Amino acid sequence: MYTGKARAYTNIALIKYWGKKDEQLILPMNNSLSLTLDAFYTETSVAFNENLTEDQFFLDGMIQESKQTKKVTAFLDLIRQTYQVELFAKVDSQNFVPTAAGLASSASGLAALAGACAQALNLNLTDTDLSRLARRGSGSACRSIFGGFSEWQKGSSDQTSFARSIDANGWEDELAMLFVLVDDGVKDISSRDGMRRTVETSSFYSGWLDSIDADLRTAKQAIAEKDFIKLGEVTEANGLRMHGTTLGAVPPFTYWSPESLKVMQLVRDIRKNGLPCYFTMDAGPNVKILVEKKHLTALKHFLAEYFSSEQLISAYAGPGITLLSMEGSENS
Ligand code: ADP
Ligand code: DP6
Numbered sequence: 001m002y003t004g005k006a007r008a009y010t011n012i013a014l015i016k017y018w019g020k021k022d023e024q025l026i027l028p029m030n031n032s033l034s035l036t037l038d039a040f041y042t043e044t045s046v047a048f049n050e051n052l053t054e055d056q057f058f059l060d061g062m063i064q065e066s067k068q069t070k071k072v073t074a075f076l077d078l079i080r081q082t083y084q085v086e087l088f089a090k091v092d093s094q095n096f097v098p099t100a101a102g103l104a105s106s107a108s109g110l111a112a113l114a115g116a117c118a119q120a121l122n123l124n125l126t127d128t129d130l131s132r133l134a135r136r137g138s139g140s141a142c143r144s145i146f147g148g149f150s151e152w153q154k155g156s157s158d159q160t161s162f163a164r165s166i167d168a169n170g171w172e173d174e175l176a177m178l179f180v181l182v183d184d185g186v187k188d189i190s191s192r193d194g195m196r197r198t199v200e201t202s203s204f205y206s207g208w209l210d211s212i213d214a215d216l217r218t219a220k221q222a223i224a225e226k227d228f229i230k231l232g233e234v235t236e237a238n239g240l241r242m243h244g245t246t247l248g249a250v251p252p253f254t255y256w257s258p259e260s261l262k263v264m265q266l267v268r269d270i271r272k273n274g275l276p277c278y279f280t281m282d283a284g285p286n287v288k289i290l291v292e293k294k295h296l297t298a299l300k301h302f303l304a305e306y307f308s309s310e311q312l313i314s315a316y317a318g319p320g321i322t323l324l325s326m327e328g329s330e331n332s
Contacts (some may be wrong), residue, residue: 001047001048001049001050002047002048002085002087002120002121002122003045003046003047003048003120004045004046004115004116004117004118004119004120004121004323005043005044005045005046005116005119005323005324005325006043006044006111006112006113006114006115006116006118006119006321006322006323006324007041007042007043007044007112007115007321007322007324008041008042008044008107008108008109008111008112008115008134008141008144008145008321008322009036009037009038009040009041009108009144009147009318009319009320009321010036010037010040010041010042010097010103010104010105010107010108010144010318011034011035011036011037011104011107011108011140011143011144011150012034012035012037012104012177012280012282012288013032013033013034013140013143013280013282014033014034014035014219014231014234014235014238014280014290015031015032015033015034015212015215015216015219015234015235015238016032016238016239016242016280016282017030017032017139017140017152018030018195018198018208018242018245019195019198019199019205019208019209020139020195020196020199023196025136025157025158025161026135026136026138026139026161027154027155027156027157027158027161028139028152028154028161029154029199029209030154030208030209030212031151031152031153031154031212031216032140032143032151032152033149033150033151033152033166033216033219033220034140034143034149034150034151034152035148035149035172035175035177035317036143036144036146036147036148036149036150036317036318036319036320037177037315037316037317037318038315038316038317038318038319039179039313039314039315039316039318040096040097040103040104040105040108040315041096041097041108041112041318042093042094042095042096042097042105042108042109042111042112043093043094043096043112043324044091044092044093044094044109044112044113044115044116045091045092045093045116046089046090046091046092046113046116046117046120047089047090047092047120048085048087048088048089048120048121049087049088049089049090050087052087052088052089052090053088054088055069055072055073055076055088055089055090055091056088056089056090056091057069057072057073057091057093058090058091058092058093059093059094059095059099060093060094060095060099061094071106071109071110071137071138072091072113074137075110075113075114075117075136075137076088076089076091076117078136079117079121083121083123085121091113091116093109093112093113095108095109098181098184099186102187102191102255102281102282102283102284102285102286103179103184103282103284103286104140104282106137106138106140106141106191107138107140107141107143107144108141108144109138109141110134110137110138110141111134111137111141111142111144111145111321112321113137114130114133114134114137114141115130115134115145115321115322115323116323117133118130118133118323119323119324127145127146127165127320128162128164130145130321131143131145131146131162131163131164132158132159132161132162135152135161135162135163136158139152140152140191142161142162142163143163144320144321145163145320145321146163146164146165146320147165147317147318147319147320148165148166148168148172148317149165149166149168149172149223150163150164150165150166151163151164151166151216151220165320166220166223168223168226169226171223171226172317173293173316173317174226174292174293174294175228175290175291175292175293175316175317176290176291176292176293176296176314176315176316177288177289177290177291177314177315177316178277178288178289178291178296178299178300178303178312178313178314178315179286179287179288179289179312179313179314179315180263180286180287180288180289180303180307180311180312181286181310181311181312181313182257182259182260182263182285182286182287182311183257183259183284183285183286184286187255187283187284187285189253189255189283190283191282191283194246194253194255194283195283197249197250197253198245198246198248198249201249201250202245202246202248202249202250203248204244204245204247204248205245205248207241207244207245208241208242208244208245211238211241215234215237215238218230218234219231219234219235219238222234228276228292229276231290232276232277232278232290233278235278235280235290236278236279236280238280239279239280239281243255243256243281255281255282255283255284255285256281256285257285259285260281260285260286260287262306263279263287263289264279264287266302266303266306267279267287267289270299270302273302275291275295275298275299275302276291276292276295277289277290277291277295277299278290278291293316296314300312300314
């Protein structure tokens with residue numbers, strides 16, 4: 001039996017990954033840039049075991065059906081193929097993040113699984129290797145290998161597509177992200193299906209791709225200059241543009257709910273009142289607000305009029321992946 005365990009934190013993209021050019025290898029159409037967060041994470045242990053006759057995936061203590069297990073089994077198949085392992089595995093994972101609610105459980109989940117497998121099989125991977133491997137589980141997972149800001153460089157092959165850390169000279173520690181949970185239920189259209197439909201059918205998709213280089217340049221410049229407003233403006237604009245592509249898909253769809261729109265408008269109002277903050281959204285109705293740490297309390301105070309404290313979750317920049325011993329203590 002080979003066992004391993006890892007903890008990985010979610011990341012939220014400021015410049016989004018939206019669309020694949022290779023579904024099999026998970027090569028993205030565009031680079032993306034994210035902030036890894038401390039509030040939401042996954043811990044996963046894996047045991048490759050000669051007594052198993054199929055893979056088993058337990059999430060939060062409950063055995064998962066095949067639909068939920070698809071990404072996990074596909075990933076374990078890849079591991080078996082690449083590293084000549086012939087055993088099935090039991091995966092035991094704990095999400096300290098709502099699953100499939102647009103809060104990036106697939107990023108922390110698949111990064112943690114990649115780390116646990118690497119540990120179990122003693123693969124001795126560099127962070128770059130691990131990022132490449134996590135990418136095969138879920139694209140956004142490749143960014144969760146790193147703490148703080150990271151950029152996924154799209155590359156053009158399995159070897160050249162991976163994330164790397166962006167050095168912000170500690171600026172990430174001055175930032176916060178407030179999650180406004182308007183709905184933590186499972187979404188109807190997964191990110192994988194949503195981006196596929198958009199790439200295949202949306203007449204707005206080419207406009208999205210055309211805007212990426214400029215957005216990335218602006219975001220990286222803002223990080224280098226520690227310019228919060230510049231980073232916020234490009235984050236909000238890029239997220240809106242990504243969501244715009246879904247409206248041009250056939251059939252059209254949106255991840256926004258009336259509550260999401262309400263939060264967006266509140267953010268605009270709060271900004272008008274002099275508090276700089278900017279929203280972004282992923283494949284679900286929950287809204288994330290980028291804000292400087294020093295303004296977080298005031299921001300929460302404004303929003304407390306409309307949302308309960310359970311709906312407002314603060315996050316700060318988080319660490320990269322941690323490999324754990326099976327007892328839970330940190331190995332590296
Ligand atoms: P999210 O917005 O939460 O990332 P996605 O639809 O992109 O939602 O991905 C959700 C899927 O990710 C789940 O259905 C499951 O297949 C996978 N997933 C979530 N958490 C884990 C985990 N801890 N371990 C393995 N896979 C996970
Ligand atoms: C909107 O990484 O979950 O959150 O690669 O198909 O597993 P797959 O998709 P996933 O998509 C994330 C999409 C996003 C934007 C982002 O995180 O960059």
